[in-house]
Amino acid sequence: MFTKSLFLLFTLCLVLNSNGQRNRKFFRKDYEYIDSTQAFYKIHTLGKSWSDAKRMCSLEGATLFYPENEDEAISVVEYLNSSQPFRHVYVGISDLVAKGVFETIDGLPVSDVYNKWSPGEPNDAGGVEDCVVMNIDGAYNDDNCAKKFPFICKKSLQSLEWNQPCNMPNLDYIFNEQVGKCYKFHVKPLNWTEAYAVCSAERSYLAVINTEVEANFLTTLTMGAPKDRVPGNFMHGAILLGFHSRLDEGWKTVRGTSLEDSGYTLWGTGQPDGKGLEQCGSMFHNGRLNDIACDQKCFFICEHDIDTLASSFNDRFGDQ
CATH class of the missing domain: 3.10.100.10 (Mannose-Binding Protein A, subunit A)
Known part of the structure; x- marks a missing residue:
């Protein structure tokens, strides 16, 4: 009974601390908060392969960004163009699990999220284009996963939790x-x-x-x-x-x-x-x-x- 009560108390403290941190809208100082999307973003200017980009975002406690809807795509493209304009950035969409079946990194069909492709795309040129980049106009293109592109990491406000003793979002410390x-x-x-x-x-x-x-x-x-x-x-x-x-x-x-x-x-x-x-x-x-x-x-x-x-x-x- 005591152990169960202690666990419930710890869970309650975690929820209260996380809620307080969400109210302050702070994740990491290298991430920018966009109020219209209720999320934090970081543009990585040093290009990486798609898998390395995904891993880097995970290490930072975030995920490789993909737009959930058109409003988010517009907001992030505006943010991208105003701060670090690139022709392409990787997004968290690929057909690596099953060729021709494009899904988000969390397993959603691309048709269930923002799904605007450039004309003629995806075309799997050379049979090696399994990862997705977003162009500066917000449209998608499939490309070779081994190529190095800039990328964006995202942390939603709702998913933010806080390690209060360590004053950081990583709960494993x-x-x-x-x-x-x-x-x-x-x-x-x-x-x-x-x-x-x-x-x-x-x-x-x-x-x-x-x-x-x-x-x-x-x-x-x-x-x-x-x-x-x-x-x-x-x-x-x-x-x-x-x-x-x-x-x-x-x-x-x-x-x-x-x-x-x-x-x-x-x-x-x-x-x-x-x-x-x-x-x-x-x-x-x-x-x-x-x-x-x-x-x-x-x-x-x-x-x-x-x-x-x-x-x-x-x-x-x-x-x-």
Whole structure:
């Protein structure tokens, strides 16, 4: 009974906090809110393939945009043309599941949403056009999914939830009161560069240990993560962290300081031992530091400063 009541109380707090955040109409400072569509949008100017664009939006807690109706298409095209005019942007529509059957990323037939195509489209030119771009006039064209185009990510106001202790929309982060920061253990193994990019997309950074208290917490977080269920060929014994020696300046943290100035330099026995070949940072499961090859795939931990979003939020709204 107590556990059920605690769960209901947590759910109620989450709903109240999320509703409050919706009233403030704030998601991330790099997203623009359009009142007429009740949603947030971000234009990515660096082109990516369709699958990479979809993945990037997901990492940011959003989805690859497609217009739900003509009004939204008009609003977003106006926003696009006024800020970053492009000839084409990817939208979240493809026929990758079944050739010739165009659907949205959430499985809706394209006929059920905005469905304006350029003359003669879709035409599957060369038999390789399975993803959809929206032209600057708001009309669709099918194109090769491997091509790189700019794209737009979307977060609807109604879907917005808020991690109140961490002051961020990502609910997977855990707040540690002793350290005053939030953390997420990623169970999909990536190499150091890929992990760095994932943390950045989540408005966080690869974790940097500053104290032994923090090291102990990350050790506990690692012990509790569902690591044993993850298949694949990767290094199980190390967790990627936010330090490196890639700039020939000695060991530096991703926060721009030397590792010596970070406050924590407890290396594992015999570490670092890569002799320049292992230029990226990790920790063993006991919290001791380890150098590792940057292309080695491992689990990793992202760290989030709780005032990262708060500062931009307060700039917009002040104390409410």
